[in-house]
Amino acid sequence: MVKRLIFLGFLAFSVLMTEKPLLGQTIGETRFTCIVLGAGGGIEDDNLSCYLVSEKHSNDFICLDAGSLYSGIQKAETKGSFDEIVIPANSDLLKSAFILQNQIKAYLISHAHLDHFSGLVQSSPTDTPKTIYASSQTIQFLTDYIFNWRIWPNFTDEGTGFQLKKYHFQVVEPGKDFSIINTNFKAKAFTVSHQEPYTSTAFLIENNGHYFLYIGDTGPDTVEKTTNLKNIWETISPLIAGKKLHAIFMECSYPDPRKETELYGHLSPVWMISELTNLAKLCNENDFLHSLQGLNVIVTGIKPGIKTGESTFELITKQLTGLNKLGINFIIPVQGEKIEF
Ligand SMILES: [Zn+2]
Incomplete structure (x- = not known):
């Protein structure tokens, strides 16, 4: 288990320097387990955004x-992150295949960019029937351009050609609650802007009154000229005050510096902190x-650099630490490792 905890110093300093009660976060008990299947946002094609999350002490995962x-x-x-899962004696499957087929209960896909779903396409012939939750735009792109018998067989229940119906596409409507099949999770989707007019999705996930928020790729509101993130912040701020958002x-x-015109619908540390300050x-x-x-705050989508010397993971960690006046607990996920939150 890894937590690269950045910046506990400011928290300690604040506790010492203020007599005011601390407002907002600091949740004691962890409720969720995340196993990081992919932590980066490019160029390493075996380490792209993919996060399994379960209720703590459960091995039934949703895949974000x-x-x-x-x-x-x-x-x-x-790395031992699945040590708790025991394969039944009558199964001759490799453990990794058993987990793919049996322990992943559903997929939530934020948008149709390859680095967010190409693993699902590659695994689809071996996978078992499941529901994929996504926006209507994402489902449209996946059925038009991927599962169409040209790029890949149509394993879904929509789109052109013979439908193999292994995957059921479930449209998520922004702002509307839905239950995630075969789990105790409920969710609400939000539209976020990923270089206008292309959109991505955020999912607010709930389990027994406890929540976490997964935001797909997004640019900052100021640059995208939207209020999409503000809308999400308005929804989650009471959960933060109530210590329900984990x-x-x-x-x-x-990493910074990054020109606004070269964000391409993404965030850099300066913009991330700016948005989190709006939330604060x-x-x-x-x-x-x-x-x-x-x-x-689990930092996703970092694009590995291609130059020698300091990695972008190290650089972004350093930059977020330097900018973190809010006492946020930034966690830089590492592929294969387990995070409890
Ligand atoms: Zn993207």
């Missing part, structure tokens, strides 16, 4: 995005420096 699926399961298995998965594709102010305008203290 599926950039690197089977290779991620294999790496997580090597984590936010949020992308940070590029919604939680408590008068004391926003404390309103997100201890909040887990």
